[in-house]
Amino acid sequence: MPLPKSIATVCLSGALPDKLEAAALVGFQGVEIFENDLLTYDGSPEEVGRLCRDLGLAVTIYQPFRDFEAMPEPQRRRNLDRAERKFDTMQALGTDLILVCSNTQPATLPEAERAAADLREMAERAAKRGLRVGYEALAWGRQVSLWRQAWDIVRQADHPALGLILDSFHTLSRGDDLAGLEAVPAEKLFFLQLADAPRLSMDVLSWSRHFRLFPGQGELPVADFLRDVLRAGYAGPVSLEIFNDEFRAAPVRRIARDALRSLVLLDDQVRGAVPVPASPLPAAPTLAGIEFVEFAVDDAAREALGGFLGTLGFRRAGLHRSKAVELQRQGGVNLVLNSEPDSAAAERFEMFGPAVCAMALRVDDPDRALARARALLSPAWQERVGQGEQRIPAIRAPDGTLVYLVRTGSDIWADDFQLLPGEGGAPAFTGIDHVVQALAPGHLDGFVLFYRAVFGLDAEPVFELPDPFGIVRSRTLSAANRTVRLPLNVSESRQTGTGRFVSAYAGAGVHHIAFAAPDAAALVAAAPDAPMLEIPENYYDDLAARLGLEDAQLAALQRAHLLFDQDAQGGRFTHAYTQAFQDRFFFEVVERRGGYDQYGAANAAVRMAAQARQQKK
């Protein structure tokens, strides 16, 4: 049986009923009622409890109860009175569990016995009403900041209505782990909260309050943590408690869906621990590259884009048998130009002008990949097909673009396209090296989770690039075998205006496609009409000073507008950019040597400044 899934209302945006409805809609079984969400709501606790029941949601916990234990009098007495008031609220809500987090007040007494006595008294009062108290160590608690300290106090207090609450963030953010948890009786583990986070070097309080992420979006070993808790015998709900400014500002259903997706993936990652989920996820696909990228165009844009691609050696290689769709091909690269009216592509063109509307990944088993996607809340999507044409399954990425699933080695072209004879230009591209997407602010973490969960891609750490008008945050997802590489960019610039190259694409998806060339210089030389992006001479002067390149080598780079990067192991990256097509997207020619595994980030500022200049012209 999969673990019961719960989410704290603080994770989601909007008023309390919006949060509850979204949680229920996507499929959560329970919610933590976060106190501030109740205080700011104009319905009574009874009404909230009723709404939860109507929606089929259990109220798993009421939280937090702060700054309770080990206070001097008269605060101690007053805190117990306060607890009685909150017990009233819990009974009205219909939950039996309250979370007490360790006291942060400077006045907290440093005596564990006092803390234990206070919690015992609170538990005794709770038990009289059939309620329970869970105690959790806050990472920044005054006297108690580790779960072992909290457990010592719970053990000393020794009351059946008092137990321990664990939170992955509070433990992992301190560099701590769960070693020793097996000594805690399972019935004393009252509740489990999970949160991931990026590794940030800032104070743990700010880190916790603003930058938490859903499991799988960050860099903490949350799955290992959960496995340890399950092995210790915990069998209650897993509950998400994520404080994140971006999530609080995003549409509530999207975030709720991301939240549940993260727990479905976790379920699968802890398979083998007890309890075993009944229906394990189908395995992630083995990827073998990008079969094609599809552009939404109209007739005029199709002509223009075909001409633009022609300067790089592409040729029209096929026409769709029943739709206004053409195939442009150069070596191992397939680009589909779709101007069919009334299609998903037409919708996209309507919204964004010429833009990438789909991408096809080669997978070992499309059916299995589709089943996995469905289990991860990404339903299949099907474009209408003509008689005798192939039905290529697809799923929608979080921004609505399509990801087609093509069986590795199969020929998807012959059935649907009338292929046109012609020779390819030499030298040829070997395939698509990477596809870069510009996301709207607030969308990075959701995309990361989607690609990680559905396609099993690895996420590299976040990287920051300066552009002429702000900062671009970049995170790359890639297959372990590197046949698929998908850098994701988000511009942090708040303003949109002219001259903002990157942010102009925010939300419009793919802004750049890199083609792999065995010899980038030869390829550019063979494409004299290609509108390559001009690189300032100062760049080459600096390259000479930094890397000590030979004059001849420098001159060759400069002639072809090529940029150059080198990694610590001597891997080399030679690349050139085209100018942008209708200010919408551009192409890159890349040559990797010696195991170079990055994307020339050192050159990004030069590229972006050159593009800003080009746009100005």
Added chain:
Amino acid sequence: MPLPKSIATVCLSGALPDKLEAAALVGFQGVEIFENDLLTYDGSPEEVGRLCRDLGLAVTIYQPFRDFEAMPEPQRRRNLDRAERKFDTMQALGTDLILVCSNTQPATLPEAERAAADLREMAERAAKRGLRVGYEALAWGRQVSLWRQAWDIVRQADHPALGLILDSFHTLSRGDDLAGLEAVPAEKLFFLQLADAPRLSMDVLSWSRHFRLFPGQGELPVADFLRDVLRAGYAGPVSLEIFNDEFRAAPVRRIARDALRSLVLLDDQVRGAVPVPASPLPAAPTLAGIEFVEFAVDDAAREALGGFLGTLGFRRAGLHRSKAVELQRQGGVNLVLNSEPDSAAAERFEMFGPAVCAMALRVDDPDRALARARALLSPAWQERVGQGEQRIPAIRAPDGTLVYLVRTGSDIWADDFQLLPGEGGAPAFTGIDHVVQALAPGHLDGFVLFYRAVFGLDAEPVFELPDPFGIVRSRTLSAANRTVRLPLNVSESRQTGTGRFVSAYAGAGVHHIAFAAPDAAALVAAAPDAPMLEIPENYYDDLAARLGLEDAQLAALQRAHLLFDQDAQGGRFTHAYTQAFQDRFFFEVVERRGGYDQYGAANAAVRMAAQARQQKK
């Protein structure tokens, strides 16, 4: 003579020529050319140097030269070759000084003698070309991270073309100071960079790269730092080096003006140190409250707003003799409703609908205040006046709203207004307690500097408030005598949409005015028709649990929709909000007791959720 003022190109947005033009336009005398700005520019160093000369800007320094000293061979040799190339660039730019920052490479040798020998060699080569080398300790340098370590190395190297560069951020961010600087010969102090910053607990590298501020915007003792440097005999330029993501995304001239304003203020703050500025700033005004707030309205909005105010006991107390302007008054509060066509108010109404367009501060000496503002790059502004009417001087705030300057104790009403008889409603307001402005993202630091510099207000630390859809950052400026209090809010929510109460006002300036009442409950009770904001019952339940208020006291608060806060010293704050007027702004009734000096931030989430509900209806 005031200190020569310089700015690093990295502080400003846009392409290199835009940066240089803005720096020259606002009045800088010099610029630091930041290497990356040159590398990404498609003009040659000669062209950049010529442009600077044409603009009347000295190139004060070329920077940074990284990871130079104490490297093992062959890197050492290669670094010296790299230096020669950079010397070429400097000569082309027309500057004689390069900044070498302490090496961050793991391979840096831990030997100060090696560092000294390398810098000596570099200085010797520079001297042959008439150039100089300045060495600066980066706060995160591998072996050298304090200015004293850098000075030890410069002293050991002992070359006339080698000196020390100081940077306030690198010293102050480490909690270090300049004690001992008097032992350094003045001729060894080659250059001075200044930057402020908020106090943030994060790693110093990220802090430095993203969150630096201009002096006066942050919390570091930059003026003390500068005073120490001047006392040590430094007589070169003061130069700003600010890495800030928001500044990089803002219009270049606005940021350049903020930058120069910060240095003009600094000049004044270090008066008494050597050299003495020739023309000290006129002293900041002594404030005595807010004489009036003025709203831009049209005829319909004037009627509606007058009616709205009437429910709070305001009455029409005067009509302007020559313009479509009326005075609404309640006790000590004056509100001006301006529907005059072709005025600054009309412009504002055109842009924002009904909105605050001006505010008048009572100052001891308007002429002196005006002269100070002018010296701080905030020129005077003058509305046209009718025959016999008063000419009230004003300056423009950074968002274009007007700040009038009224001499304390003078009567500005009798000349211009036909005052209407009538009794005020009792109980009366005693005055305007505070005026809250919602700023567009990226404008907080500029406003803070404006009010601090021009009016001598104190800035409290930044405060963060959760709203239902994101985070609001708040920082309050107030007069030392607390007669003027101006909280500034910025919504961090990226999206704008319905239901976003705070962000709806972003950029529209004042969104709320608080009136001081001796007895808030009595005032609200006397205003039964006032559309007060309804507060959920859960709020009062929690208040009871938290503060242990008496039932009668709670009931009285709840009846009048009053919120309550209490500070650690027992000061009390009782306040109530009106609903918003036409979804644009709202009013607050506040009662302070026992020295309470805050703004009820604990209740802000309750208020914002209630407003979001009201908006939805």
